[in-house]
Amino acid sequence: MSNKRRNAKKGTSNDSLVTFAQRSTVIAVILSLVAVVALGKLAWIQLFDGSSTAEAATKSRTVPRTLRAQRGRILDANGMVLAQSLERYTIVGSPKAAGDFVPVACTQQTKRYCHEINGKPLGVSGPAAVARLLAPELGLNAMELGAQLSGKGSYVIIKKDVTPQVKRSIDKLNLAGVISAELSNQRSYPHGDLMGSLIGGVDATGKGVAGIEYMENGLLTGKDGYEIYQQGGQGQQIPGTETQSKQPVNGKDVRLTIDGDVQWYVQKALADGKATYQAGWAMAVVQDCATGQIIALADTENRSAGSVEAKMNPPLVVTQTFEPGSIGKTITLSGMLQENVRHMTDQFTVPDHLKFDGQEYRDANNHKPERWTMAGILQNSSNVGMVMASDKYTDQMRYDYLTKFGIGQPSGLGLQGESRGLLTSPQAWDRRTRNTVLFGQGYATNAIQLTNAISTIANKGVRNSQSLIKTVTDVDGKTNQETAKQPVRVIDEQVAGQVMNGMESVAEKFKNVASVDGYRVASKTGTAEVPGKNGGLTSIVSDWSGIIPADNPRFVVTVVMKDPQGTFGGLTAGPVFAQIGEFLMQKYEVPPSSPRTDAIPVEW
Amino acid sequence: MSSVARSVRSKTAPDKRRPARQSEARRPQLSVVQGGRESTNAVTGNLGQRARGVVEWASAQSTPLIHFVLAFSFLIACLLGSLLLRTQMVQHSFEASSVQKSISQLTQDVQDDQNRLDELQAALPEKAQKMGMVPQQGTNSVDLQGYRSIDHKQVGTPQVPPKQPADSNPMQSLSSSGGGQR
Numbered sequence: 001m002s003n004k005r006r007n008a009k010k011g012t013s014n015d016s017l018v019t020f021a022q023r024s025t026v027i028a029v030i031l032s033l034v035a036v037v038a039l040g041k042l043a044w045i046q047l048f049d050g051s052s053t054a055e056a057a058t059k060s061r062t063v064p065r066t067l068r069a070q071r072g073r074i075l076d077a078n079g080m081v082l083a084q085s086l087e088r089y090t091i092v093g094s095p096k097a098a099g100d101f102v103p104v105a106c107t108q109q110t111k112r113y114c115h116e117i118n119g120k121p122l123g124v125s126g127p128a129a130v131a132r133l134l135a136p137e138l139g140l141n142a143m144e145l146g147a148q149l150s151g152k153g154s155y156v157i158i159k160k161d162v163t164p165q166v167k168r169s170i171d172k173l174n175l176a177g178v179i180s181a182e183l184s185n186q187r188s189y190p191h192g193d194l195m196g197s198l199i200g201g202v203d204a205t206g207k208g209v210a211g212i213e214y215m216e217n218g219l220l221t222g223k224d225g226y227e228i229y230q231q232g233g234q235g236q237q238i239p240g241t242e243t244q245s246k247q248p249v250n251g252k253d254v255r256l257t258i259d260g261d262v263q264w265y266v267q268k269a270l271a272d273g274k275a276t277y278q279a280g281w282a283m284a285v286v287q288d289c290a291t292g293q294i295i296a297l298a299d300t301e302n303r304s305a306g307s308v309e310a311k312m313n314p315p316l317v318v319t320q321t322f323e324p325g326s327i328g329k330t331i332t333l334s335g336m337l338q339e340n341v342r343h344m345t346d347q348f349t350v351p352d353h354l355k356f357d358g359q360e361y362r363d364a365n366n367h368k369p370e371r372w373t374m375a376g377i378l379q380n381s382s383n384v385g386m387v388m389a390s391d392k393y394t395d396q397m398r399y400d401y402l403t404k405f406g407i408g409q410p411s412g413l414g415l416q417g418e419s420r421g422l423l424t425s426p427q428a429w430d431r432r433t434r435n436t437v438l439f440g441q442g443y444a445t446n447a448i449q450l451t452n453a454i455s456t457i458a459n460k461g462v463r464n465s466q467s468l469i470k471t472v473t474d475v476d477g478k479t480n481q482e483t484a485k486q487p488v489r490v491i492d493e494q495v496a497g498q499v500m501n502g503m504e505s506v507a508e509k510f511k512n513v514a515s516v517d518g519y520r521v522a523s524k525t526g527t528a529e530v531p532g533k534n535g536g537l538t539s540i541v542s543d544w545s546g547i548i549p550a551d552n553p554r555f556v557v558t559v560v561m562k563d564p565q566g567t568f569g570g571l572t573a574g575p576v577f578a579q580i581g582e583f584l585m586q587k588y589e590v591p592p593s594s595p596r597t598d599a600i601p602v603e604w
Numbered sequence: 605m606s607s608v609a610r611s612v613r614s615k616t617a618p619d620k621r622r623p624a625r626q627s628e629a630r631r632p633q634l635s636v637v638q639g640g641r642e643s644t645n646a647v648t649g650n651l652g653q654r655a656r657g658v659v660e661w662a663s664a665q666s667t668p669l670i671h672f673v674l675a676f677s678f679l680i681a682c683l684l685g686s687l688l689l690r691t692q693m694v695q696h697s698f699e700a701s702s703v704q705k706s707i708s709q710l711t712q713d714v715q716d717d718q719n720r721l722d723e724l725q726a727a728l729p730e731k732a733q734k735m736g737m738v739p740q741q742g743t744n745s746v747d748l749q750g751y752r753s754i755d756h757k758q759v760g761t762p763q764v765p766p767k768q769p770a771d772s773n774p775m776q777s778l779s780s781s782g783g784g785q786r
Binding site for chain 2: 026039042043046047080081084086087163164165168188190191192194237264265582583586
C-alpha cells in the first residue's frame with residue numbers, strides 16, 4: 001500500500017516536472033516564433049517591401065526649400081564694412097493653430113514643453129495665450145498681437161527682421177506649429193551716414209535700387225541654392241532625408257576706392273564750411289592724380305544709406321551741374337599752349353573791361369590796365385585777358401579741348417543719376433558764348449568731371465578714367481582688380497607743367513586763406529552765376545579745385561559751395577580745400593614740398 | 605531521380621552518418637509512462653513528431669545541418685548588422701544636423717557681433733568730438749638741411765646747424781605728423 005502511494009507520489013512529481021518543462025518549451029518556442037516573425041517583418045519592411053509604402057509617405061513629406069544666397073558686402077578702401085547682409089527671421093503665425101492652442105500646465109513631467117509666464121500659468125487659451133507668450137519677446141503689444149492671431153487662415157506675418165537671438169528665445173516658448181520663423185536677410189549699413197546717397201539701398205527683395213547697390217547689383221547678388229528634404233509634422237527638417245541640394249553662392253564683395261577716413265573728414269569739413277559761410281549746400285571730390293581713383297565723394301546732404309531719401313536722391317556731386325567759372329580758364333590755357341597759339345610769357349596790357357565783337361566783357365574787379373603775362377592773366381583770373389589772348393584760338397579748338405578734358409562727357413563711373421553736363425557744339429554758340437566758354441561759362445559740368453579735368457593737368461597731361469571700384473572679391477577669396485580704361489594723353493607733359501606753374505601762382509595769391517603749411521599747392525578758383533529758385537541767375541556757385549602737393553602731385557580736391565557768404569571761391573571753398581588738403585597730407589604721410597624756384601613771371 | 609539517389613545513400617550507412625538516430629530509437633521507451641495524461645502526451649507527441657520530421661528532413665539533405673545553421677546565422681547577423689548600420693546612420697545624421705545648426709547659430713552670432721563692432725567704430729569720431737578731442741592740425745617738420753653729426757673728439761664744441769624755417773628747404777625733412785584722428 002505504502003509502496004503504491006510512494007510510487008504514485010513519485011509518479012505525480014515526475015509528471016509535474018515534465019509538464020512544466022513542456023510548457024516552458026512551448027512558451028519559449030512561441031516567443032521565439034513571435035520574435036522571429038517581428039524581426040522578419042521589420043527586415044521585410046525596412047529592406048524589401050517598405051519601399052512602396054515609404055515612397056508614398058515620403059512623397060507627402062518631401063518639400064523643396066530655397067537656400068538664399070547672401071548679398072555681398074561693400075567695403076571702403078581700408079576694408080571697413082559699409083554694407084553687409086545679416087541673417088534675420090520673419091516671424092509667422094498661424095491663426096488657425098492659435099485658435100486651437102491650449103497651454104500645457106507645468107509639472108515635473110511636462111516641464112520640457114509646458115507654457116507659463118514668469119512661473120505662473122497663463123490662465124487663458126487660444127490666440128490670447130499665444131500673444132501673451134510671444135508679445136514680450138517681440139516687443140509687441142499683447143492685445144494687438146492677439147487680435148492679429150484671431151483671424152482665419154494659417155499665415156500671418158507678425159514681424160520682420162527679427163534677430164537670431166530673439167528667434168531662439170521664441171523657440172523656447174514651445175509654440176511649434178503655431179509660430180514659425182522664415183530665414184531672411186537684412187541689409188545693414190554700420191556707417192549709415194557716411195556717403196549714404198552714394199551707397200544707396202536695396203528694395204524689399206534685396207535687389208539694389210540706388211547708388212553703389214544698384215550700380216554693382218550684378219556682382220553683389222549671389223545665386224540661390226535649394227534643397228529637397230522630408231519635413232516632420234511641425235515642418236522641421238528630418239535629418240538625413242535630404243535627397244537633392246545645391247548650395248547657394250554668395251554675392252561678391254565690392255571694395256571701393258573711397259577711403260572712409262577721408263570721406264568722414266571731408267564731410268565734416270564741408271559741414272563746418274557750410275555753417276561758416278552759410279552756404280545752401282557744399283560738396284567735394286578728392287581724386288588720386290596718378291590712378292584716377294576717387295578717394296572721397298561727399299556732400300552736406302548726409303542721407304543715411306538704405307533710407308528712402310538715400311534711394312530717391314543720388315549724391316549732389318553727380319546730379320548738380322554748374323558752370324565751373326574761372327576754373328575753366330585752365331582748360332583754355334592748356335589748349336592755347338598745346339596748340340602753340342600762346343606762350344606763358346606772352347605779354348598783355350589788360351584793362352578791366354573790353355568790348356569785342358559787339359559784346360562787353362568785364363573782370364570781377366575793377367582795375368587799371370595791368371601788364372600781365374599769360375601766367376598773370378591766369379593768376380588774376382582775368383576774363384578780359386582770356387578774350388584778348390584767344391584771337392588765334394578757334395571755336396573748334398575751344399570745343400575740342402573742353403571735350404578732351406571730359407567736359408560734357410560721361411565720367412565712366414556709371415553712377416545712377418549722373419549728369420554728363422552740357423556742352424553744345426561750336427556751331428550752336430552765339431557771339432558771346434564762343435568767348436564765355438574761355439572762362440568757364442556757357443557750358444555746365446559736374447564736380448566729378450571738373451576734378452578729372454584738373455587731375456589731367458596734375459597727371460602730366462594724361463587723362464585717367466575715374467574709378468570708384470577698387471577690387472571685387474568672390475566667395476573663394478579670389479580678388480580681381482577692376483580694369484581701368486586706357487589713359488589718354490590730352491596735352492604734353494611740358495604744357496601741363498606750365499599750366500601747373502600758373503596754377504601755383506594762383507594758389508600763392510590765396511596763401512593767406514587757403515594754404516597748407518609745408519606743401520605747395522596749385523589751384524584755380526571759380527565763381528559763376530546759376531539759376532536760383534525763381535529761375536533767374538540769382539544764385540552763386542563758388543568753387544575751388546586744387547592739386548596738392550604741386551611739386552609731386554598726389555591729390556586733386558574740388559570743393560563747390562552754393563550761395564556762400566563771401567561769394568568768391570577763393571575765400572569760401574578755398575579754406576575748406578586747405579583743411580581737406582592738410583588732412584590728406586597727414587593721413588598719407590606725404591613728404592613736405594621743396595621750395596618753388598621756377599615761377600613763371602606774372603607781370604612784365 | 606536525384607531524390608531517389610539521396611534516399612538510397614541514407615540507408616546504406618545510417619550508423620556512421622547519423623548517430624543521432626540511435627537515441628531516437630530509445631524514445632518510445634521513455635514515452636511509455638504509467639499514469640501520464642493523454643492530452644499532454646498527444647501534444648508533446650505531435651511536437652516531437654514534427655521536430656523529428658524536421659531533423660529527418662535535414663538528415664535527408666546532402667548538406668550537413670551545421671552548414672545550414674551557419675548560413676542561417678550568417679543571414680540573421682547580416683540582417684541585424686544592416687539594421688544596426690541603418691540606425692547608426694540615422695543617429696549620425698541627427699548629430700550632423702545638430703552640429704550644422706550650431707554652426708549656423710555661431711555664424712549668425714559672429715555676423716551680429718561684427719556688425720555691432722562696426723557700428724561702434726562708426727560712432728567713435730562723434731564720441732571723441734563730444735569728449736572735446738579735435739583732429740590733429742598743422743604739420744611739424746624737422747629740418748635736417750646742414751645737419752652734421754657731432755664729432756666725438758669735439759664734444760665740448762658742438763656745431764649748431766644754421767637755423768632755417770621749417771618749410772625753407774624741407775627736401776630731407778621728416779614729417780612728425782601721423783595719420784590724424786579720423
